[in-house]
Amino acid sequence: MSTLSPVLSAHWDEPDSFTIAAYKRHGGYGALAKALKSTPDEVIALIKDSGLRGRGGAGFPTGNKWSFIPQGDNKAHYLVVNADESEPGTCKDMPLLLANPHSLIEGIIIGSYAIRANHSFIYLRGEVVHVFRRVQKAIDDAYAAGLLGKNILGSGFDLELTLHAGAGAYICGEETALLDSLEGFRGQPRLRPPFPAIAGLYAMPTVVNNVESIASVPSIIEHGVEWFQAMGTEKSKGYTLYSLSGHVANPGQFEAPLGITLREILELAGGIRPGHQLKFWTPGGSSTPMFTAEHLDVPLDYEGVSAAGSMLGTKALQIFDETTCVVRATLRWVEFYKHESCGKCTPCREGTWWLVQIMKDLEAGKGTEADLEKLLDLCDNIAGRSFCALADGAVSPIISSLKYFRAEYLQHLSEGGCPFDPVASTLFETAGA
Amino acid sequence: MSFTHEELAVMDSIIARYPKKRSAVMPLLHFVQSLDGYVTERGIECIAEKLDLSTAEVTAVSSFYTQYKSEPVGEYHVGICTNTLCAIMGGDAIYDSVCQNLGIKKDQTTSDGKISLERIECNAACDYAPVVMVNWEFYDNQTPASVNELLDGVRSGNPPAPTRGPSKLRTWKENSAVLAGLSDGLAEEGLQAGEASLLGLNIAKSQGSK
Ligand SMILES: Cc1cc2nc3c(=O)[nH]c(=O)nc-3n(C[C@H](O)[C@H](O)[C@H](O)COP(=O)(O)O)c2cc1C
Ligand code: SF4
Ligand code: FES
Numbered sequence: 001m002s003t004l005s006p007v008l009s010a011h012w013d014e015p016d017s018f019t020i021a022a023y024k025r026h027g028g029y030g031a032l033a034k035a036l037k038s039t040p041d042e043v044i045a046l047i048k049d050s051g052l053r054g055r056g057g058a059g060f061p062t063g064n065k066w067s068f069i070p071q072g073d074n075k076a077h078y079l080v081v082n083a084d085e086s087e088p089g090t091c092k093d094m095p096l097l098l099a100n101p102h103s104l105i106e107g108i109i110i111g112s113y114a115i116r117a118n119h120s121f122i123y124l125r126g127e128v129v130h131v132f133r134r135v136q137k138a139i140d141d142a143y144a145a146g147l148l149g150k151n152i153l154g155s156g157f158d159l160e161l162t163l164h165a166g167a168g169a170y171i172c173g174e175e176t177a178l179l180d181s182l183e184g185f186r187g188q189p190r191l192r193p194p195f196p197a198i199a200g201l202y203a204m205p206t207v208v209n210n211v212e213s214i215a216s217v218p219s220i221i222e223h224g225v226e227w228f229q230a231m232g233t234e235k236s237k238g239y240t241l242y243s244l245s246g247h248v249a250n251p252g253q254f255e256a257p258l259g260i261t262l263r264e265i266l267e268l269a270g271g272i273r274p275g276h277q278l279k280f281w282t283p284g285g286s287s288t289p290m291f292t293a294e295h296l297d298v299p300l301d302y303e304g305v306s307a308a309g310s311m312l313g314t315k316a317l318q319i320f321d322e323t324t325c326v327v328r329a330t331l332r333w334v335e336f337y338k339h340e341s342c343g344k345c346t347p348c349r350e351g352t353w354w355l356v357q358i359m360k361d362l363e364a365g366k367g368t369e370a371d372l373e374k375l376l377d378l379c380d381n382i383a384g385r386s387f388c389a390l391a392d393g394a395v396s397p398i399i400s401s402l403k404y405f406r407a408e409y410l411q412h413l414s415e416g417g418c419p420f421d422p423v424a425s426t427l428f429e430t431a432g433a
Numbered sequence: 434m435s436f437t438h439e440e441l442a443v444m445d446s447i448i449a450r451y452p453k454k455r456s457a458v459m460p461l462l463h464f465v466q467s468l469d470g471y472v473t474e475r476g477i478e479c480i481a482e483k484l485d486l487s488t489a490e491v492t493a494v495s496s497f498y499t500q501y502k503s504e505p506v507g508e509y510h511v512g513i514c515t516n517t518l519c520a521i522m523g524g525d526a527i528y529d530s531v532c533q534n535l536g537i538k539k540d541q542t543t544s545d546g547k548i549s550l551e552r553i554e555c556n557a558a559c560d561y562a563p564v565v566m567v568n569w570e571f572y573d574n575q576t577p578a579s580v581n582e583l584l585d586g587v588r589s590g591n592p593p594a595p596t597r598g599p600s601k602l603r604t605w606k607e608n609s610a611v612l613a614g615l616s617d618g619l620a621e622e623g624l625q626a627g628e629a630s631l632l633g634l635n636i637a638k639s640q641g642s643k
Contacts, residue, residue: 004637012626012634019621076452088516088555095630098597119452126463126500127512127556129569129608130598130623137620162450165612167459167498170554184455184484186497202453244632245559246518252560252632268636286517318518318559332517336554426523427563428576 004268005231005239006255007219008212012099018134020141023102029147031218035110036155041071043114043221050220050228051237056082056173056210057284057313059236059302062217068197069115069205078206079112079120080182081214083135084166084173086125087285087393088336089316092241093211095253097124097131100215101138105161107214109147110221112159115207119160123178126165136163170340174388175208177342188342189388212241231257236301236312246281246319247273247425259304262317263296276321280404284313286333287393289400310400325420326405327412330397331359337394348391351382355398362409365416372402372409436479440468444483447613454484458494460613462501467609471502500612507542509587510605512553512566513580519555523563523576528552530577534584548587549605560629561596568608570595573627598623 016022023029035043048063069077081104085093097104104122112120124132139161142148150158164182171177172187179201181187200206216238220228228238236258242265245251249270256265262281272278280290283300289310291298298308305312320329338352358375361367379395386392402409411419436444447464448457458480465476472495481488495501513531515524532538535548542549558564561573565580572583573596586592592602599619603611611617 003640004633006634006637009630009634013631015625017625085557086555089518089559090555091557091559091561094557095626098624099626099630125557126498126612127553127566127569128571129603129611130571130595132611133599133617133620136614136616140616163614164456165460165463165614166500167462167612168500169498181459182456183453184458184494186494242633243560245562246522250629250632251562252629254633255637256633269632316559320521324521329517329521332515332520336516339554422521422525425521426526428523428526428578 004254004256007239008096008100008103008215008241009253009255017099018101018138020102020138020145023100027222028102028218029106031221032106032109032147033153035113035221036153036157040114040116043110046225047114047217047220050225051232051235052213052216052220052228053236053302054210055212055216055240055314057087057311059312062209062213065197065207065209066111066115068195069207070198071116073205076119076202076204077115077117078201078204079108079115079117080179080201080206080208081108081120081122081211082173082175082178082208083122083124083211084170084178085211086170086173087287087314087316088333089243089245089282089285089318090314091243091245091316092253092314094128094131096211096215096241097135101135102142103215103218104135104211105138105142105147107217108161109152109159110217111207111209111214113157115205117207118158119162121182121201122161122163123172123182124163124165126167132163132165139163169342170336171342171388171390174390177388178208179206186342188344233259233299233301233303235303240315242300242315242317244269244317244319247276247321247324248319249273258301259299261297261299265317266296272319272321276323278319279322279324280320280326280401282313282316282318283310285316286318286336287311287389287396288313289396290404292404321425323420323424325418325422326401326408327359327363328418328420328422330401331356331363333397334359334394337390341390341394345387347382348386348394351378351386351391352394354378355382355394359398362412363418365412365418367413369410369413372406376402434475436468436475443615444479448483450614455486458484458486458491459498462495463609464613464615466501466506467606467613467615470606471505505542505546506605507547507549508604508606509547509592509602510549510551510568511584512551512556512569514554514556514562514564514566515552516555518559519562519564527563527565527575527577527580531580531584534581548584561627567592567595567602568605569612570598570602570608572596595623597627
């Protein structure tokens with residue numbers, strides 16, 4: 001049995017956990033003092049050695065990303081934190097920011113020092129006003145405590161930090177679209193190269209990191225590389241936040257070493273909701289191909305999930321039981337991608353529209369088996385031929401659901417409609433809603 | 434009607450946060466919504482002038498993002514999550530029941546201008562599904578009955594407090610000001626973490642005490 005390892009969430013049960021007083025009470029901003037006594041290059045080397053990988057979805061090593069920023073180029077550098085959290089199923093960064101915003105602020109100061117940035121930004125999705133309040137207050141308190149602004153802790157290092165609200169566009173989570181949005185344009189992905197490390201925000205060297213990646217940095221500085229490496233698996237080091245949602249007895253957040261399995265998490269959390277069985281689940285949000293009960297023992301680390309045909313993504317474990325129609329679930333996700341397609345490239349803009357039309361017909365039991373092939377053909381022409389990874393996300397629920405549940409698609413066709421009762425899937429079925 | 438000196442000064446303070454002024458277009462749009470309730474023509478014109486952009490450039494940005502509204506929004510904006518997970522767990526049923534209750538559909542506002550309705554995408558709160566957002570505050574673990582109570586409260590001027598938010602629900606305009614970066618002093622109100630957020634921590638603590 002794996003043991004959980006609360007680090008970022010260790011004090012979330014204290015009512016004032018989000019305040020600077022509570023954060024300092026537990027040693028907060030100690031890592032910053034330590035980091036400022038090292039050189040920026042030493043900080044980068046430490047984060048590289050720790051093996052910390054990006055928690056925003058792609059798992060790119062954080063220290064390596066930092067080391068790509070050119071040094072001594074006399075240009076402004078920027079650290080931009082991606083707090084857009086909009087991938088369906090993903091719900092870890094918002095509770096982290098509500099309960100413990102200072103872990104992010106401390107990580108930002110350390111990261112900015114390492115990459116020699118004097119102005120950093122947090123791009124927060126706009127649909128979470130209370131999270132905005134908490135983060136803004138944490139920034140204000142950090143300024144008042146001399147942790148932001150000029151000559152931080154007497155080190156001679158200066159840093160400005162600006163919180164920026166998005167306005168409802170999933171694509172702005174894609175890092176180059178985010179930068180365009182932050183510059184005041186429509187949020188559409190940029191052509192790469194150049195990569196943000198060379199020409200990012202305002203065409204200056206820029207690091208974009210996820211909230212959880214940056215919030216993990218102070219703990220590594222504080223406890224050391226060996227402590228971090230003692231958790232996790234060979235190539236997926238450390239602890240991380242897993243988010244369990246859906247048809248489970250108890251949904252919620254779990255901080256555990258990378259490599260824990262869904263079976264272990266479910267055992268700890270009390271399993272699937274009483275009287276039901278697991279049907280399908282996503283390991284890392286709706287863009288990651290779905291799994292079934294046969295994947296309960298897949299180690300939830302970057303390599304384990306890839307080897308089983310999906311992606312660790314954001315570790316958003318969305319659980320659906322046998323009452324759920326997989327065609328309905330997939331259609332709803334595809335409608336999401338169509339709605340969020342930024343319209344820049346044709347395969348995605350037009351393709352997602354067609355995917356929705358075909359999926360709608362299939363859900364209604366209209367069409368023939370040949371439409372399944374048409375659907376897969378269309379997926380083939382969208383994924384890999386589009387400008388950014390949104391399009392790959394759009395096809396993955398389709399391809400994976402057809403792989404595991406082709407019979408259920410056919411059942412819609414043979415019965416001329418959906419064989420499921422949607423009321424049975426709701427949480428208030430007994431209330432007769 | 435033009436903006437007051439105070440309002441124009443706030444706009445300047447927003448612009449001053451950024452190395453390049455064009456970056457202020459999004460917070461300025463949130464600010465216009467806090468004054469006018471939606472993105473008005475006078476708002477677009479003023480932002481364009483302040484940022485040396487054409488009104489077409491500002492409109493192009495505004496229309497890209499779903500949170501900016503081109504039509505007046507009610508005092509209370511109700512967003513029902515109907516992305517897959519919430520929809521299946523009850524969001525679709527909640528949406529249908531709210532349509533019936535209010536006599537409006539998505540993207541419409543009640544005739545008294547009080548309540549606007551929207552279907553929203555995943556709002557990063559799936560462990561509290563089904564989720565409803567009012568003026569972008571969390572109302573977690575909703576049912577059709579609880580949302581109808583919530584709407585009754587809104588209509589009688591006494592809405593229940595958000596589940597993870599300030600102790601009193603603020604209006605659409607007031608919350609738009611927060612998104613423009615203007616503090617309302619309420620950051621310390623409300624829970625630090627809901628029950629679901631604490632699940633793993635509580636289990637870890639009981640593991641440790643065994
Ligand atoms: C369509 C799309 C949406 C994304 N949304 C997010 C997001 O909301 N938050 C996030 O951190 N990364 C998101 N990403 C990944 C970012 O592009 C980027 O890889 C990440 O922020 C890098 O941070 P990390 O290295 O710390 O993980 C998204 C990517 C795509 C293609
Ligand atoms: S793949 Fe879709 S979201 Fe990405 S750039 Fe093209 S149209 Fe925009
Ligand atoms: S699906 Fe509704 S909050 Fe995530």
